[in-house]
Amino acid sequence: MQSFTLQQLADHLGLTLSAGSEAPVQPELMISGLGTLESAESGEISFLANSSYQKYLPDTKASAVLVKPEHACLSPVTCLVTDNPYVAFARLSQLFDPVRMERAQIHPAASIHHDAVLGEGVTVGAGAVIEAGVMIGKGSVIEANSVIGKDSVLGHDCHIFPNVTIYHGVSIGNSVRVHSNTVIGADGFGFANEKGKWIRIAQLGSVIIGDFVEIGSNTNIDRGALDDTVIGSQVIIDSQVQIAHNVRIGDGCAIAGCTGIAGSARIGNYCMIAGAANIAGHISLCDGVTITMCTSVTKDITEPGIYSSGTLMMPNRHWRKNVIRFSQLDQLAKRIRQLEKEAASHKTSR
Amino acid sequence: MQSFTLQQLADHLGLTLSAGSEAPVQPELMISGLGTLESAESGEISFLANSSYQKYLPDTKASAVLVKPEHACLSPVTCLVTDNPYVAFARLSQLFDPVRMERAQIHPAASIHHDAVLGEGVTVGAGAVIEAGVMIGKGSVIEANSVIGKDSVLGHDCHIFPNVTIYHGVSIGNSVRVHSNTVIGADGFGFANEKGKWIRIAQLGSVIIGDFVEIGSNTNIDRGALDDTVIGSQVIIDSQVQIAHNVRIGDGCAIAGCTGIAGSARIGNYCMIAGAANIAGHISLCDGVTITMCTSVTKDITEPGIYSSGTLMMPNRHWRKNVIRFSQLDQLAKRIRQLEKEAASHKTSR
Amino acid sequence: MQSFTLQQLADHLGLTLSAGSEAPVQPELMISGLGTLESAESGEISFLANSSYQKYLPDTKASAVLVKPEHACLSPVTCLVTDNPYVAFARLSQLFDPVRMERAQIHPAASIHHDAVLGEGVTVGAGAVIEAGVMIGKGSVIEANSVIGKDSVLGHDCHIFPNVTIYHGVSIGNSVRVHSNTVIGADGFGFANEKGKWIRIAQLGSVIIGDFVEIGSNTNIDRGALDDTVIGSQVIIDSQVQIAHNVRIGDGCAIAGCTGIAGSARIGNYCMIAGAANIAGHISLCDGVTITMCTSVTKDITEPGIYSSGTLMMPNRHWRKNVIRFSQLDQLAKRIRQLEKEAASHKTSR
Known part of the structure; x- marks a missing residue:
């Protein structure tokens, strides 16, 4: 179990420690975890981001709290004052994430082609397969039984969890995390019909993914037909998402689980797509669009704002x-x- | 091909054999399979659970049938009388399930960390990876190319089919079956936004799954943020299901395919969620709720009953x-x- | 990079080369790729299938184009005249598809049971597992970390991409392609309920798939309960699709991504199911039905035509x-x- 002194945490965040109403500043206090104001125990740090939880602050058992300036005076325990306690909490949470593997080791049961180039400190798990021509940047981790196809390129500090499949010729930026059983670069769904028979259109494009992208489990991002499928930087994609061929997604978008985005759709920057939404092929969304849960998007959206479809749940008899x-x-x-x-x-x- | 005498099947079910209207009791008759009243052939056993199939009983070619007391007199062949023929059929079906692997063998191409503890009679397939600190109960089967992450614990008599990924620190009860390419314990979708950049919230909770849980293929159950994601006992979950972080599902629930359950939703006991339903985050469902196919649940349900949303299909021109x-x-x-x-x-x- | 002379491409398609308005026939010209009329560069071949792109023909930089007879006179460059340029383009695209692996090699890190029978020229990737009794036809490719279960049979010229799971006893025809992390033959979702406890119904049927079937990534096709799940020939299935037990799909169907087809549904021949549609259990669709995106099909369809459900997206305030x-x-x-x-x-x- 990792633990840190309060001072170490403050330094990590670039914040200063303030005394609580019932406790002096204790820079050497050991912190071994995080919790909510209600659930945190002694030795843990908590946060108050949303005023509706303010009522839990006076009685928290946490040893320290992250608070906004206006809440500092209410804290019984040592506090770290910041304009965005939720972001500070997110940053601290990463410190306490357990390391899953011994780093910078190549497991003897991995299959790495002699023409692959692995950067310094790359970790490869048991059963992982790295094909010819692959390049992997320094510090990246490829976990057990994942497969990286021929000539694909991954940047530095990427984390590919177990059983991921990345096809050939895919380009992935730096600090990209891909969760298990996700597939990147499989063929897009392209066929020509000749008298009732489907003739496959070989998908000759690829997938290009920017930096700091997070991709959940059991998601798939298909390769383009002639051009590429392109995911910007700072994009977060949940699980069970389908992103079809030649889709383009701008920077900073969030795409929640079970969503489908059909071929050649274009999503602007900073769009938020809620769960189980579906976006038709060749549709364009401008920047700053929010799509609510289960919405079916079948026409272009040219104005930022919130868009919806569907009906509300009610008792079946009424419905x-x-x-x-x-x-x-x-x-x-x-x-x-x-x-x-x-x-x-x-x-x-x- | 397994086969059993009628008497062995009767003993397995704790039932007695009765003569049919056209056949004496034949306890030594060999039964080598199951079929419907219409499709069963000689040497197979069938069942009549739903009265609407009663018309097929007189002409069935099955060698024996499972029937309710009121149908016994109608059976031409040997019958086993029970109040619940469908449950009896389910129990028999398990006898005829072919064994996929040689049991209690560790394949030489498996990678098992020396710090993992495997119970008596555990089977591990080729390419499976068992990380440090894992504990697996007796009689469990881990099939080919599945990965069990660090410090995860599985009970006895579990069956993990090929290419499953179980992350670190997951806790799974006894007699749990997980079908292929399902992912348990990947990170929940949690991020804080700082001026357009997504800061990952490390998911420090885990997943806890009870006993006798069945999980389909290509499903994912994400780990909790601070607390755990919890699945009760006797829960059945179909394929292509997404269960997000910190969801809690009570005992005895059934969740059909393509359903999504967003973060921190609470599902009571004995709920039935039909296919392609979606449940919003932080929603609570009381015990005994049924959600129909493709329903979007966006508010709490406090009364047992059937709930629906959506519209009915019609010809496109009309629609x-x-x-x-x-x-x-x-x-x-x-x-x-x-x-x-x-x-x-x-x-x-x- | 593959390249071919124009004459080789014409011969492959059984077409003849015609001069363009600004260029003579150049049978020896080397072609190294494909592009749209707008994006193609010198040395590439393009196509005009849809008249709305006709405006790009006069200025195309492509070295040759596939055109309909009525457009031949408009082409500045060498053209290949055909009634169906899109099909001709599809056929050519396959020539330029890069070969992912060295063919006809069995990777030393594959686990192949000594009772499996592999045809001539079969390729098996690293970490792939072929269980006992499996038969694989000549020229088929099983990529890295895929698992082929006991007694399953694959025809010739199949391509199984990485991390696919095919369960025991599955039957797959010739020229079938299955993309990564797809699961074929996992248990259907069948249970009997005994006083709140779910009793599993062993799924004793299998999956039978015809010839020239294409299956996307993260899709699952479940095995039947007593009878089989059956997919016809010339069927194309996208990613994230769920096909439940005992479903029957006719020949020539197209099923787009995120679609769910519940147990025992019957789909006729040449049906088109758009993305994120859901078809209820035991429903029948006649031949020639088109289901639009996000439609929920809850009753039989007996007339060919287009069917829809749902509501249109609008601004949230309005909705x-x-x-x-x-x-x-x-x-x-x-x-x-x-x-x-x-x-x-x-x-x-x-």
Whole structure:
């Protein structure tokens, strides 16, 4: 279990320690974990980011808290004052992440082609397969049973978790993390139809991924047909996401789980796509668009803002009645129009 | 091919054999498989669970049938009488399941860390990787190319199919089956945003799974942020399911394919979630809730019952008209209100 | 990089070369790639399939183009005239697909059971596991870390990409391609409930797949309960698709990404299922059905045509108002009926 003194944590964040209302500054206090204000125990550090949790601050058992300036005076324990306690908490959390593997080791059961080039301090797990022509930057980790296809290039400090498949010729930037059983660079879904038979269009493009990208598990990002599929930098992608061929995703986007993005869609910068959304092929989203959960996007979006589709959940008995009415909606609208006509003619005739 | 005498099957189920209307009791008859009343052949056993299949009973070619007491008199062949023929059928089906591997063997191409502890009779397939500190209970099977991360614990009689990834520190109970390419314990999707940059929140919780849990293929269950993601006992989870960080699922739930459950959602006991449903983050479902196919759950459910959302399929031409009206629905409702006002004023004026 | 003379490409397609308006026929010209009319460079071949791109033909930098007879006179460069330029383009694209592996090699780090039978020229990658009784037809490729379960049979010229899992007893035809991390033959989701406990129904059927089938990544096709799950020939299946037990899919179907097909559904021949559609269990679709994106199919379809469900995306503020009205739709319909009654009685009374 990693542990750090409060002073070490403050230094890591570039913050200073302040006394709490019931405790002096204790720079040498050992901190061995993080917790919420409610759950943290002695020896742990907590945070107050959202004012609605303020009520838990006076009684917290945490040994220290990350707080905004306006909450510092309320803390019973040592505090670290910052404008963004949630970001500070995120930074600290990484310090306590257990190391999964011995670093800078090549497991004897890995299969590494003699034409692959591995940077300094690269770790390769058991059963991992690195094909010919692959280049992997320094400090990157390729975990057990992952496969890196011919001529693919990974930057430095990447982390490829177990059982990932990266196809040939894929280009991945620095500090990219790819979770297990995700597939990058498989063929896009492209076929021509000749009299009922599907003729495969070889997918000759590739996938290009920027820096500081996070990709969840069981996700897939397909290679392009002629051009490439492109993911910007600072993009976070959850699990069970499908990104089809020739999609382009701008910088800083967040894409939640179970979402599908069809071929050649373009997503601007800093878009937020909630879970189980689906974006049709060849659609463009401008920068700063938010798509809510389960929304189906079938036309371009040219103005930033929040967009939705679907209907709200209700008891099934209630839903059945309404959903049948939905099937009659055009008729209902015409009946309203008819009533309006009659009312108008009635008024005229009066 | 396994085969058993009718008497052995009766003993396995704790039932007695009864004569059919056209056949004496034949305890020594060999049974080598199962089939439906329509498809079963001689030497196979069938079942009648749902009365709507009763019409097939008189002409079945099965050598024996599992029936409810009220159907026993209708069976032409030897029958085993039970209140729940479908459950009896399920139990028998397991007897005929072919064994996939030689049990209690460690394949020489497996990579097992010397600090891992394997119980008696554990089977490990080729290419499987068992990291340091792992404990695996007796009789469990880890199939080819699966990876069990550092310090994870599996109970007895578990079956991990090929290419599964279980991350570090995961806790799995007894008799849990996990199908191929499923991922348990990958990082939850947690990030803080600092001026457009995503700062990863290390996911320091884990995943805890109870006993007798069945998990399909290409599913993922993410580890918790600070606390754990928890799956109860006797839970069945289908394929392509996403269960996000800090979700809690009670005992006895069934979750069908393509469903997504977002972060910190709580599902009570004995809930049934149909396919392609999506449950928003931080939502609670009480015990005994049924969610129908493709439903989007965006608020708490506090009463047991059946809940739905969405619209019904119809011919596209018809749908296009109705769906445009849906976009005008608030206006339509206002026009109805206006007509009502006019009608009321008309009545008054009359 | 592969390259071919124009004459070789023409011969491959069975077409003849025609002069362009600004260039003579150059049968010896080397072609090293493909591109769109806009993006192609000298030394590449392009195509004009859709008249809306005709405007790019006069200025294309491609060295040759595939065109329909009516466009031949417009081409500045050498052209190959064909009724279906898109199909011709698809055929050529396959020539330029880089070979991922050295063919006809068995990697020393593969685990192949001595009872498996591999045809002539079969390639097996590092870490791949071929279990007992498996038969693989000539020229097939099993890539790294894929697992082929006991007694499964693959035809000739199949390509199994890395980290695929094929369970025991699965039957796959000729020229079938399966992309990474896909699972074929895992247990269907079948359980009987006995007083709140789920009793597993062993899935004793298998999966049978025809010829020339393409399957994307992270897809799963479950084995049948008693009978088999059956996929016809010339079927194309995208990524993140779930096909449940006992589903039957006819020939020539296309199934796009994120789609779920529940147990025992029957899909006719030449159906097109768009992305993120869901088809309920035991549903039948006749031949020639098209299902649009995100549609939920909950009843049989007996007439070919296009079918849809769902609602259109709109700005969230607008959607919120309409979606609340949807919850009142049955009441709104009753209010229209009431207005009509009043109007009718008014007419009568007049």
